[in-house]
Amino acid sequence: MGRGELCYNRGGENVTGGSSQWRWVYAWTRMVSEKVTASHEFFDHTSELGLRVRASSFAELLAEAARGLGKLMLRGRPPSSTGRWRALEVNATDREALLVDWLNELIFHAEVERWVPVEIEIVTASDTMLSARARGVAVDEAPALVKAATHHGLFVRQVGEGGEVEAEVVLDV
Secondary structure (H helix, E strand, C coil), X not given: CCCCCCCECCCCCECCCCCECECCCCCCCEECCCCCEEEEEEEEECCEEEEEEEECCHHHHHHHHHHHHHHHHXXXXXXXXXXXXXXXEEECCCHHHHHHXXXXXXXXXXXXXXXXXXXXXXXXXXXXXXXXXXXXXXXXXXXXXXCEECCCCCEEEEECCCCEEEEEEEEEC
């Protein structure tokens, strides 16, 4: 964690302290296997914000990226989902495009429907298709914090021998 960054674990415990206006760094983790803990963090990128995600599988990476985006859009507000589960589906040409399109789908729901998904379950995922269900938080105002996920600096790659996956995507803020 860098200087001036605020880091939280999933329980909300302040791990490192400090702040940097609205650009927080979160390491909101969830144990998904004995090998890898899914995690995400934000990093500064010229006039934008980067999201770095690591997980035990591509499906879990997509879920963790969604949780990170939701946490960012709620600006630190505790995520307590309400209402029914919603089905979400996204198709794309490859893994990288699927990650970007998935995040943009979630941004659309936040801006248009004033609903920020925070509980994500991946039903099925491949390199080109994602079927998920989500529960979220209704917000009074559209978050308007993230305009879009971009292809700039985008990558999704396998790391290690256990099938772990990591990704970076730049968010236009």
